[in-house]
Amino acid sequence: MTCREAEKLLDLFLDGELEARPMRTVALHVTRCASCEALLQRQERLQDAIAETYAEAVAEVDFTTFWPGVAARMTDRRRPVRTWLSRAREIGGGRAAGLAAAAAITVLGILWVWRVPPAGAPVRTDNQVRIDSLVSESRSVALLSEPESNTTVIWVIDDGAGE
Amino acid sequence: MRLAAAALVAAALLALAGGAAAGDGVAVTIGSVLATDAGREFDPRLVSMKPQFDSLFRYSSYRLMKQERRTIRWGGGESFDIPGGRYLVVAPKELRDSKVTMDVMLLEGGRPLVDTTVALRNHGMLLLGGPKQQEGVLIIAIGARAE
Numbered sequence: 001m002t003c004r005e006a007e008k009l010l011d012l013f014l015d016g017e018l019e020a021r022p023m024r025t026v027a028l029h030v031t032r033c034a035s036c037e038a039l040l041q042r043q044e045r046l047q048d049a050i051a052e053t054y055a056e057a058v059a060e061v062d063f064t065t066f067w068p069g070v071a072a073r074m075t076d077r078r079r080p081v082r083t084w085l086s087r088a089r090e091i092g093g094g095r096a097a098g099l100a101a102a103a104a105i106t107v108l109g110i111l112w113v114w115r116v117p118p119a120g121a122p123v124r125t126d127n128q129v130r131i132d133s134l135v136s137e138s139r140s141v142a143l144l145s146e147p148e149s150n151t152t153v154i155w156v157i158d159d160g161a162g163e
Numbered sequence: 164m165r166l167a168a169a170a171l172v173a174a175a176l177l178a179l180a181g182g183a184a185a186g187d188g189v190a191v192t193i194g195s196v197l198a199t200d201a202g203r204e205f206d207p208r209l210v211s212m213k214p215q216f217d218s219l220f221r222y223s224s225y226r227l228m229k230q231e232r233r234t235i236r237w238g239g240g241e242s243f244d245i246p247g248g249r250y251l252v253v254a255p256k257e258l259r260d261s262k263v264t265m266d267v268m269l270l271e272g273g274r275p276l277v278d279t280t281v282a283l284r285n286h287g288m289l290l291l292g293g294p295k296q297q298e299g300v301l302i303i304a305i306g307a308r309a310e
């Protein structure tokens with residue numbers, strides 16, 4: 001990849017919008033080309049400055065009247081629900097609607113309990129990894145494994161010989 | 164009968180909501196840890212990894228230098244800045260059998276220190292270590308979470 005090709009892709013690279021292969025190619029080029037790396041760092045600083053300015057502008061927005069406005073709208077929205085329930089009761093469906101709501105809440109409750117482990121319960125981690133391929137330009141590579149949680153470490157032994 | 168139907172509808176809605184999130188991408192967390200023999204500091208932010216660190220390594224001090232979390236779409240790729248002028252490129256490919264398959268490449272000085280394809284258990288973590296950093300070594304924790 002030439003510098004001109006890399007420069008065209010730097011914006012997309014920063015935004016993470018490149019496909020995997022060009023992403024790797026650009027990253028590889030940037031780590032060995034001082035001018036492109038400097039250009040990338042300038043763009044990163046510019047992006048950070050824009051993000052900071054944006055955050056400052058958002059911080060200055062006055063939200064003090066926001067919640068009272070939402071609360072007022074919520075009050076307005078409650079009325080149709082009451083009307084719907086009253087109408088259901090009128091036509092004899094009140095009991096059924098209540099039972100259906102209770103059933104839905106019960107199901108949601110069961111699923112919630114099932115999904116969330118109780119507080120304080122030991123969470124057993126399993127970090128099992130399958131390594132399909134591994135290539136390295138460092139002097140040697142070791143694979144270590146911790147049996148309790150199956151945590152794998154790819155350890156590169158590097159003396160900077162390639163620099 | 165109506166009761167059962169309502170329960171089924173509630174369960175179906177919940178399942179649909181869960182299914183919609185599954186295709187969004189994978190949340191990748193990259194933590195760069197400096198491990199040294201200088202001092203006896205253990206960064207409290209790393210407490211969940213302490214058993215693994217104690218079992219795998221013999222350093223006396225661990226400090227989280229940088230942590231970054233991004234959601235990467237399937238088939239896409241993201242580059243993470245790693246201390247020491249390194250880059251880590253992560254490109255998730257698919258979620259199969261509760262495992263996230265992804266390409267991981269650690270680049271330093273124009274050469275790939277590691278270029279690997281791994282299938283990591285969903286919500287699991289892979290460690291990549293060894294590059295020299297200051298007076299110690301760098302350990303990079305790569306976590307993947309696809310909901």
